[in-house]
Amino acid sequence: MTTIVDRIEAAIATTGTVVSDLGPALDAPSLCPGWTLRDELNHLVGGMRVFAAELSGTDAGGEHESDWLGHEPAAAYAAAATLDGEAWRRPDALSGTVRLGFGAMPAQMAALIHLTELVVHGADLAVSTGRTDRLDAEQCAYLLATMREMGMEAFRRPGMFGAELPCPEDAPAHERLLAFLGREVA
Structure with a gap:
């Protein structure tokens, strides 16, 4: 049986393969309106650091949108990935409440939000x-099915997700996922 923590770890690894060779592309525009790839990666790394701190009861060392990347973006991602993975493997990680910027929520829901961040931003990058070619189709398909079941209307607002865009049913899973969230893929 695959747990949400297993899925988070797999998404950390998948996105890590994308991040490992971003290089000078960081100044290019992201699929997220108004962001560069650097902005998006920084947001992702900041989120990983904040989740890890929240789960382990430590200080993240900055705010979610602080500059987490410095001059070594791939190294910053790798360091955050280690902390994040360790935090989610804590025996109590899925119990209790996790405080995020928009409020406190059950740890199970926070884990799903974190998985969404990892898979979606990894696909964006x-x-x-x-x-x-570095994406995991099963990860994207699982998240898309989960989001469809949940209902996403409350999250379709500026700064989160846009209205679903048309996408062929036989398109790759990452394209269907991103189109569902309002990202222009083509």
Whole structure:
């Protein structure tokens, strides 16, 4: 049986393969309106650091949107990935409440939000850099099915997700996921 923590760890690894060779592409525009790839990666790394701190009861060392990348973006991602993975493997990680910028929530729901961040931003980075070969179709398909079951209307607002865009049913899973969330893939 695959747990949400297993899925988080797999998404950390998948996105890590995309991040490992971003190089100078960081100044390119992201699929997220108004962001560069650097902005998006920084947001992702900041989120990983904040989740890890919240789960382990430590200080993240900055705010979610602080500059987490410095001059070594891939190293910053790797360091955050280690902390994040360790935090989610804590025996009590899925119990209790997790405080996020928009409020406290059950740890199970926070884990799903974190998985969404990892998979979606990883797909954004991969599409933007032409590295979709590094994505895991099962991760994207699982998240898309989960989001469809949950209902997403409350999250379709500026700064989160847009209205669903048309996408062929036989398109790759990452394209269907991103189109569902209002991202222009083509």
